[in-house]
Amino acid sequence: AQKVTQAQTEISVVEKEDVTLDCVYETRDTTYYLFWYKQPPSGELVFLIRRNSFDEQNEISGRYSWNFQKSTSSFNFTITASQVVDSAVYFCALVQGGSEKLVFGKGTKLTVNP
Amino acid sequence: DSGVTQTPKHLITATGQRVTLRCSPRSGDLSVYWYQQSLDQGLQFLIQYYNGEERAKGNILERFSAQQFPDLHSELNLSSLELGDSALYFCASSPTGVGNTGELFFGEGSRLTVL
Numbered sequence: 001a002q003k004v005t006q007a008q009t010e011i012s013v014v015e016k017e018d019v020t021l022d023c024v025y026e027t028r029d030t031t032y033y034l035f036w037y038k039q040p041p042s043g044e045l046v047f048l049i050r051r052n053s054f055d056e057q058n059e060i061s062g063r064y065s066w067n068f069q070k071s072t073s074s075f076n077f078t079i080t081a082s083q084v085v086d087s088a089v090y091f092c093a094l095v096q097g098g099s100e101k102l103v104f105g106k107g108t109k110l111t112v113n114p
Numbered sequence: 115d116s117g118v119t120q121t122p123k124h125l126i127t128a129t130g131q132r133v134t135l136r137c138s139p140r141s142g143d144l145s146v147y148w149y150q151q152s153l154d155q156g157l158q159f160l161i162q163y164y165n166g167e168e169r170a171k172g173n174i175l176e177r178f179s180a181q182q183f184p185d186l187h188s189e190l191n192l193s194s195l196e197l198g199d200s201a202l203y204f205c206a207s208s209p210t211g212v213g214n215t216g217e218l219f220f221g222e223g224s225r226l227t228v229l
Contacts, residue, residue, distance in 0.1 A: 035218070037220075042222075043202065043222060043223055043225070044116070044220065044221070044222040044223065045204060045206075045220035045223075046116075046220075047116070047217060047218065047219055047220070050217050091157065093157075099170070100145070100147070100159075100162045100169055100170035100211050101159045101162075101170055101172055102147075102159060102218060103159070104156060104157040105156075106156050107156065107157075
């Protein structure tokens, strides 16, 4: 069975601080895909990244970076120099290769205070 | 803007009623997914269609049904509504499938309130 755990329910930081959102996953498959989505207060789900299980290279996109470590089954997300606009709920998700059932974690609510 | 369009954005109805939520996928996307987001259950996969055919089923109640039409738009029908059905219902689309090489793009959701 697949499972995604986001142990941090809520995080509050001050603007310009760096913040890391943790994601730990469970799957028995060797082929799988990991995702991060952002849900701002307006409610829509915004796609941030998709990573397959065979690509462990870390990725950086502007102030966002992702650290994928198969050894610890983790796919952590770091926001550098956080901004108020980063305030949102962030979801980590997992799907097994060939499956269509994307399994989401419970989400981490990030509040960035000015 | 993800390109996925959902209507209505908000819906308030009474217990026992039936509602239909509509979704237009991104242009060219053959796969449509429905998800339910509630405070207690989080984001739950309901059902997926690919080019008109049901492909995968998740935690969808028997009171709920969906279909995908030849023009690829999809509808989610919720009947005999209960208070616990109040939730945000998301539609998402993908060019192939999320479990292959496809990404999954979500609409803005339809917020259903059952009174």
